[in-house]
Amino acid sequence: MKTLLSLIIAFMVFCCPLHAQSTQLTAHQIFSTMPHRSPLPWGVLVVALAADVVTTQQAMHRGCHEGNNTMYGTHPSMGLLIGTHAAFAGGTYYWRDSRTLYVFAALFTAAAIHNATIRC
Numbered sequence: 001m002k003t004l005l006s007l008i009i010a011f012m013v014f015c016c017p018l019h020a021q022s023t024q025l026t027a028h029q030i031f032s033t034m035p036h037r038s039p040l041p042w043g044v045l046v047v048a049l050a051a052d053v054v055t056t057q058q059a060m061h062r063g064c065h066e067g068n069n070t071m072y073g074t075h076p077s078m079g080l081l082i083g084t085h086a087a088f089a090g091g092t093y094y095w096r097d098s099r100t101l102y103v104f105a106a107l108f109t110a111a112a113i114h115n116a117t118i119r120c
Contacts, residue, residue: 041101042093048108049085055115056081064120
């Protein structure tokens with residue numbers, strides 16, 4: 001529970017916009033200054049993250065366990081998996097380079113395939 005709380009706090013500090021401005025900006029002013037990007041690379045990453053969460057939980061139910069993972073522990077809860085993957089997705093939402101997002105998506109897809117095919 002302490003780890004989940006620290007992940008939520010880290011998400012709030014690093015991923016949420018900070019309102020330290022003296023003037024209030026409207027949503028139109030904020031989004032009109034951002035360059036237009038296709039949401040496809042980030043969407044592919046979110047699908048890969050979701051597949052990794054689902055297959056990790058399925059592997060846990062089959063009797064597998066995480067290795068020496070200090071962040072998750074040997075049997076992570078679904079909330080911890082969703083929280084860390086959501087924080088990662090939130091942190092990469094404004095990533096400028098779409099090729100890097102595709103690489104991240106490929107890595108998480110490979111992890112999901114490994115989780116689905118592993119024998120415990």
